[in-house]
Amino acid sequence: MTPRTPLTSSLPTSFSVAQATAAGVPRGRLRTRTLDRPFHGVRSRRIGESAGLVALCHAYAPRLRDGQFFSHETALLLHGAPMPEWPYMPALHVSAHRPLREPRTRGVAGHRLQGRGSAMQNLAGLPVEDPVRAWRQCGSLWQVGDLVAAADFLLTGSRPPVTVAELRGEVERMGDVRNGILSRALDDVRAGVRSARETRLRLLLRDAGLPEPQTAWNLYDERGTFIAELDLGYPEFGVGIEYDGRVHAQDARQFARDADRWDAVRALGVDLVRILSHHLDGDGVAAVEKVRAALARAGARPLH
Template sequence: MASRPSLPLALPASFTVAQAAEAGVAPGRLRGRSLARPFHGVRARSASASTTMIDLCRAYAPRLREGQFFSHETALLLHGAPMPDWPYVPRIHVSAHRPSREPRTVGVVGHRLQTRVPVVRDVDGMPVEDPARAWRQCRTLWTHGDLVAAADFLVSGARPPITVAELRDEVVRMGDVRRGILSRALDDVRGGVRSARETRLRLLLRDAGLPEPHTAWNLYDERGTFVAELDLAYPQRRVGVEYDGRVHAADPGQFARDADRWDAVRAHGVDLVRILSHHLAGDGAAAVQKVRAALMRAGWTPLA
């Protein structure tokens, strides 16, 4: 059996049928099983191409027309923000400002936005909505906790892509919905948060009637020497709370360093509570109980 002709090197990993035709590829070559068809009119070089959301965005990118860009939760995903927990499944959203037209194809949610000057960022060669605008666009898609977790991410880190003030300005300019869900979410945003699970834990503790903990609290010894940064802490009670997602469990070296840090924190008079993923299962009652017990050991008394 004759082998199929190779595709031109000028074609990217994912390309449109029109691009292939311009490159001289015969229509029959595009019908072969060796090519994936992630979207109508799109082909990918590998028939077993990955189907992660980011890979799907890369596959769809060649189909974007002038004025179209990834938006809503897709934009937040491409900016690195956390998505809602399973079983929620994020979708690919593509928008365009009037008078440009949104896409209408299977597998993509199209949006035609009101006339507005676009603020599109380049992410890995793809046009992506500004993070503040994308966050506001998720107001009808996500819960309060999911919105807070995404905003916590966006305003944290050494070089955060956006500020709380910019998020609030976007809400003031474009409006809020659902009983002010965005404004209420912004009131709960805190900087220095490393993961969505930390956000969930912080909100869980507060909603259970415990004091709200500080985020990214630095512990120093009596000489002012830095000891450790704690995910969450109650400095006046000398109680620290760490969420341990067990991401380093397979790395003995990292696990040993973490264990030494935990010992150092406790040696400096902090009652360190480690919360694992199973403590947050269900309604998170196990996590609340562990932190409540530590606070009560430190002299805190629940309000009647």
């Protein structure tokens, strides 16, 4: 048996056929089963059919032409924003501004966008659309709650990458879509939200007729010592809400620390409602009823 020709170390994990040929790799070597073929004209040492979208971006990178970049939900994913929940599957989006051409190949959603000044960012060596523009682009793809969750993420942190004014300005400049879905989403955006499921819980409570809870409620004791930051809360009723989607057995120490923190919160007289992942399954009615009951215990007016 003829020994397999080793690949040169100068080739990255994913590379184009043209790159390999220029490096002296025989064409026959590129047809072996040891190399994946994630896209036409691309070979990879380790991608596989179950590769996630980020890995596919790196696999597609050798095919990018000058002026092409990752956009839409692909860009938001690379910026770290949450995606719509399963069974929704985000696609690989690649765009170019006119007069340049978008890609047309299997497995890629190509877009030829209106010509405008570049605002691309470099993330891990990949050309990625600015998050403000990418969020607006998702208006043609996502439901309103998913747009709110992504915007909540972009507005949160010690140095948020965007502002509400920037998001709204992009919509005003480039136009809204789908009966004003972006403007409606912006009306529901709040800073201080740490997960997409917290956003979903907040919107569920409001849509069920409950008062909208405050996000990131900070609690202090009588001496002014910080005790905890609750995900959501109703300070006027003394009701706090924590969403916990973890599998506790995976992190016993953190769970123990949180249990002590919950005791400290309750010692302040706060009725703490813990919402777990299964409470949000389906229509989320279990989560809504837990919060409704706590508000009733606090003496809130009848809530329908």
